[in-house]
Amino acid sequence: MNNKGFNWFFPIMIIALLGFVVANSLGDSGAKSMDEDTFFKTMQTGKIQKVLIDKQAQKAEVYLTKDAKVESVKAQDKTPNPFSSLGMSPKADFSVKYGDLQLFLAKFETLKAENPAIKTTKDYAEGESPLVGFLIQALVWIAILGLFYFILFRKMGSGGGPGGQIFSIGKSKAKLFDEKERIQVTFKDVAGLEGAKEEVQEVVDFLKNSEKYTKLGGKIPKGVLLVGPPGTGKTLLAKAVAGEAKVPFFSLSGSDFVEMFVGVGASRVRDLFAQAKAKSPAIIFIDEIDAIGRARGKNNFSGGNDERENTLNQLLTEMDGFGTDTNVIVMAATNRADILDKALMRAGRFDRSIYVDLPELHERRQIFDVHLNKIKLDENVDREFLAKQTPGFSGADIANVCNEAALIAARNNHEVVTKQDFLDAVDRIIGGLEKKNKAIKPSEKRRVAYHEAGHATISWLVEHASPLLKVTIVPRGRSLGAAWYLPEERQLTTTEQLLDEMCATLGGRAAEQVIFNNISTGALSDLETVTKRAQAMVTIYGLSPNIGNISYYDSSGQSEYNFGKPYSEETATKIDAEIKSIIENQYVRAVQILTDNKDKLDALAGKLLEKEVIFREDLEEIFGKRAWDPELTEKPVTNTIPENGQEPKDDEGKISEGEIQAPESSAQI
Template identity: 75%
Template sequence: MNNNKGFNWFIPIIILVMVLFLVPGFLGDSNTKNIGENDFYKLVQSGKVGEVMVYRDTPKAEIFLNKAAKAEQKSAAKKDENPLSMLAMKPGPDYTLTYGDLRYFQERFNQINSEAPADKKATMEFGTSKSPFSELLFTALFWIAIMALFYFFLFRKMGGGGGPGGQIFSIGKSRAKLFDDKEKINVTFKDVAGLEGAKEEVQEVVDFLKNSEKYTKLGGKIPKGVLLVGPPGTGKTLLAKAVAGEAKVPFFSLSGSDFVEMFVGVGASRVRDLFAQAKAKSPAIIFIDEIDAIGRARGGKNFSGGNDERENTLNQLLTEMDGFGTDTNVIIMAATNRADILDKALLRAGRFDRSIYVDLPELHERRQIFDVHLQKIKLDPEVDRDFLAKQTPGFSGADIANLCNEAALIAARNSHEVVTKQDFLDAVDRIIGGLEKKNKAIKPSEKKRIAFHEAGHATVSWLTEHAAPLLKVTIVPRGRSLGAAWYLPEERQITTTEQMLDEMCSLLGGRAAEQVALGDYSTGAQNDLERAYKQANAMVTIYGLSEKVGHVSYYDSSGQNDYAFSKPYSEKTAEIIDDEIQRFVQSQYERAIQILTDNQDKLTALANKLLEKEVIFREDLEEIFGKRAWDPELTEKPVSNAEVLPATATDATNVEQQNETPQAEPKLEH
C-alpha cells in the first residue's frame, strides 16, 4: 500500500554526519604535523610558540603557535588547508612532538625560552592525555543531540507534526486524506435528507464506479468531474461524505487550501502527487472542498504582478483533469459556493462535466431534514414536524440542525424532561432575533416610539395583499434590535412587481407610523431604508421593472466582468436610474402614510396593546383589523399563540439591526 510518506532522507544524512565527525582524522585539525626537538627549539627561540602541552603519562607534547605565527602560517599555506578543520570541536595543535627525558626536555625549553623576545615567550603546561574512546563518545553524543534538535524543530515543526507531506523533503506530497477499506465513513445516502435531485446525480456516479460495464458497453464514458454548487449549509460536503461511504472505492478528501503553501511550486507538485496516487488506486474518487481557493479565474484581476503560485496550481489541475484515459476510472468531485468566480477552463466539458446545484430545501425536504436531526433528541410527542417545516422557509440544512440543537439546550436550561414546542419557539427567537434583553433600560418616550414603529410594520403588512403575513411583533430588545416583527414569507420562485411594491411599502411602514403618530421620525428605520433601497435598485437595474429604464438588466450573473471602476451604462442613464429608484421608494412611502392615516385609530390601538403586552400575535391583529380577506387559507385555520414559530425577523428600531428576512431582499432568479 502506498503510504505517501516518500523516502526518508534524514537517516542517510545522519550517517553521513556521523562518518564526517566520528571517523578518526575528522575530529580535529587535520593540518597537525610532527616536528623534531631541534626544530621545536628553533620555533621557541624565534618567539613563534604560544603554548606547549606536555603529557606526563606519554612522551608526547602538543605545540600551539601564537597568533602572529599562526596567521603567517595560514597565509603561506592557505590552499592546502582542510576545509573540515573548521568543523572541529576545538582547534587542534599545530605540531606534535615526541620527547625523550622529561627533565632534560623541560630544562632545555626553559633555557631557550629565556632567550626569546620578552613579549613572545612560550608557556608550558602539564596534563594527562585523554582516552581516545572517551573523546570519541563525547563527540558522538554532542552531534547526536545537535541533529535531534535539528530534526525536531525543522522537520517536525515545519510539517505540522510530521505525517504525510509533513517533512520538508516530502512537502510536495499531497495532503489528501485517504478513506478506503481500513478507514471507512459511516455516512450513507440514507443520512442525507432532501436533495433528491443532487443525490440522484451522484448516485449515478457511484453506480458507474461499481458497475462500469453497464455504461461502457453502450459506448458511454465516465464523467471526469462533478461540481457541487450551492449556498452555505445546504449539504454539499455532507453529500460528498455520503459518496465516500457508498462508493466502496478509495476516496481522497482535501480542501482547496491544502494546495496553497509559502514555497514556490509546492501546489503544482501536490496536484501531481494527488492524481498519481488516485490513478494508482483507480477506480477512485477525489473530493476537493472549497475549490475556489485555487480555481479562481486567471488574469485580469491579478494586480500582484510576477509569478502567481495559485495560477500555477490551477494550471496543473487543469492539465491533470484533462489528461485522463477512459480506463482510468478516477472521478473528481468538488464543492463551492462561489461558482461565479471559477475559471471557465475549469468548468468546460471534459473537466467538470456535471454541475449540480444544491439549493435551499423545499417544504417536504425540510420535513425530512427535521426527521434526521430530531432522531437524537428526546422530543415531546405533541411537537408537529410538519408545522416546524412550514414555519422555517429559507432555512438550510445547517440552520435546521442548529435550531434543533438550540432547542435541546434551551430545554435542558429550563430543566425540561423533553424538548417541547415552546423550546423550539424560543430557539428560533434566539437564533433570528438574538438573546432577549429584558433588563435593558429604555426610556418611556423611546419605548412608545418603538411600539408605534413596530405597529406601523404590522399594520401596513396586514392591509396590503402581497406582503408576507405577520406572525409575531415584539418590543422586547433582542441582540442589537430594540424590537422586531416576524413574518412567514411565501415560498415562491418568481416575484411580480405588485408583490415587490407591497413588500417595500411594508418595510417603510415603521418610519411612516412614526411620522403619522408622532409627527417626526428617528434613526431607527436605517435597516428598513437600506432594504427598501436595495429592493428598488434591483427592480430598476436587475429585473427590468422600470418603464423609463426599460427591459434591461445590468446584472452580470457570470461574475466575470468587473464594474468596480466603470458602469455598464452612461451618466444620463445613471440619472434616470436614480430618479426611478427615488420614485419607487417615495411612492411606497406615501402609500404607507396614506394607509396608516386612514387607519390611525387602529394603529394607535395596536401600539397601545404592544406597550401593554410587549409581545402580540396574529390573533391580536385580527381583533383590531379583522381577518385578511385575500388570505383565506390562514384565516380558516388560525394559529394559536403557542404554535407560532417566527421564521424571519424584520428590522426594528436600531441602526445596526442585521436580522434580515432572506425573502424580503431581491433574490436573483436563474
C-alpha cells in the same frame, strides 16, 4: 508505494559522514610536538598554564595561557578549526615527549622553585584509547543527524511544521481516506436533498460497476460540481459518496493549492492526480473550488506572473489528461458558480452540475429528524411545527437551532428540551441575544412601539405581504424591535407582491410620520431593503414600464472587471428617477393606509407597550381575520407558546423587513 517523493535523508547522511572523515583526516591529527628544552624555555616566560602528564604514553600535554594562544594564532595567521566545538581538534596546544619521568619532574619543580612567578600547574591523566575518542565523536554526529531527521523529515509526511515545508512544498495536501481510515458517512445521514442524492448515487454506481456503462459505449463522467448556498450540505454529500463507494477519497480545499512560491500550486495539482491514478478507482473532492477556479481576466493587473491562473491551467490540463478508464472522478463544491471559469465548467471536465438548494418544508422535517435523534425531547415537540418555523434555513442553520435549543434547556435546568426552548433558539439565531438590561427612554420606547406596529398593521391589511407571527419591542442584538413574518415559499414573485412587501417594510417610518409628524433614523434597515428591491425591479427583473423589459444583470460575473456602466448617463438618470418613484409611491401608500386605520394603530401600539411581545391572535382581535389568508386563520395560535417565524431574507441572508436599528452613533437611533 511512497507518494511523498525522493527521500533526501540518506544522501545528506552520507555527505555528513564524509565530512566527518575528512575533518579527522585533514584536520589536526594531534598536538604539535615540542622538545624538553623548548618546553622549559617557554615555561620560564609564563606562557604555559597547565601540563597534563600521561604516564602510559610517556608524554605530557601542554596548555598555553589565553594570551599566549591569541599571540600564537596572530603570529601564524591561522583561522580557528571549525570542528573544534564538536571535539574534533586536540584540546592541548603542544605535546612533549620526555625520556625519564623522574628527571622531567625534578627539572619542572626546580624551575618553579627558582622562579616563583611561574604559575604553571601539573596533573596526571590516564591515556585515552584512539578508538574510544573516535566512537565518542561518531556518537555526537549520529545524535546530530538523528535530530536533523526528526525535525526535517518526519514532519514531511504530515506537511506540518517549518521543516515539512522544505522538500514537500510541491506535494499535495489532500487528506486520504482509504481502507485504513474510512469515512463512516452514508446517504442515510443526508436528510433531504433527494434530487441531489439521486444524481450522486449514479456516481457511486459508476465506480462500483463501471463495466455496466462502458460496455454500451458510454463514458463515465469525469467531474461533478455541487453548487448551492452555504450550509446546504455539499461537503456532507461528497463524504456520503465516498462512504457509499468505499473507494479512496482525496479531500482538500481550493485554498490548499495556493502558496507564495511560484509553481507550487501547479505542482500540487500534478501530485494530487498522480496519487489518485495510482489508487484508482478513486474520488478527488475539492471544496471551495472558486479559490482557484475564478474566471481568468483578459488583463493581468498584477503586472507579473499570476500563480492562481497557472494552478487553474494545470487543473484544466489534468482533467483532460486522464481517460475514462482510470476511474477517477473529480467532485467539487462552491457557492459562487457564477464566477468560475467557463473552461472549467464545460462538458468533459465537469460533466454534471448539481444544484443543492435550500431545503423545502418536508426536507426541513427530515433534517430535524436527523439532528433531534441525539437530543432528549419533550413529548409535546412537534417536528412539523419546527419545520414550519424555519423557512429559508439551511441544514447547518437547522443543526444550529437544535444545538442552541439544547443549550437553552440546560441553562434553564430543564430535564428535556421543550417546545419553548426551540422557539427561543429560533429567536436567538434570527434576532440575536435578548438584551433585558438595555435602558431605553420612555419616549424612544413609544416611538419603537409605533414603528413596529406600523409594520404589523400594513402587513395585515395588504394582500401579498407575508403573514405576521410575532412583534416585539424587546431589544435583540443591534435592533431595538422587530416584527417577524412567515414568508410564503414561492419560486416566482409578481410585481404586486414586491410592491406590497415594500409598502409593509416602509410601514415603520410611515407610522412615525403619522403619529409624531416627524421621522427618525431607526428605519435604516428598512430603507436599505426597499432600495435594493427597487433597484432589482428596475435594473434586473425589468418590472418598470418606464425603463422597459431590460436587464443589466451579468450572470457570468465578468462585470466586476469593467469600470463602466452598461447604460448611458441618460438611462442612469431615468433609473434613479424610477427607483425613487417606486419607493415614494409605496411610502405615500403606507401613510394613507395608516392614516385611515389610525385608531387600530393606536390600539396595537398600546398593546405592544403593555405586553412588549404580541402575536397574531392579538392582531386578529383588533383587525379581524385576513380574508385572503384562510389557511392560516383556520389554525389559531395559543398565546402561551407563540409561533415564532422568520422575516424574508434578502440576498445577503439578513432580516429584510420590520427591523429598527440600534444606535451606532449620535446620528442614529
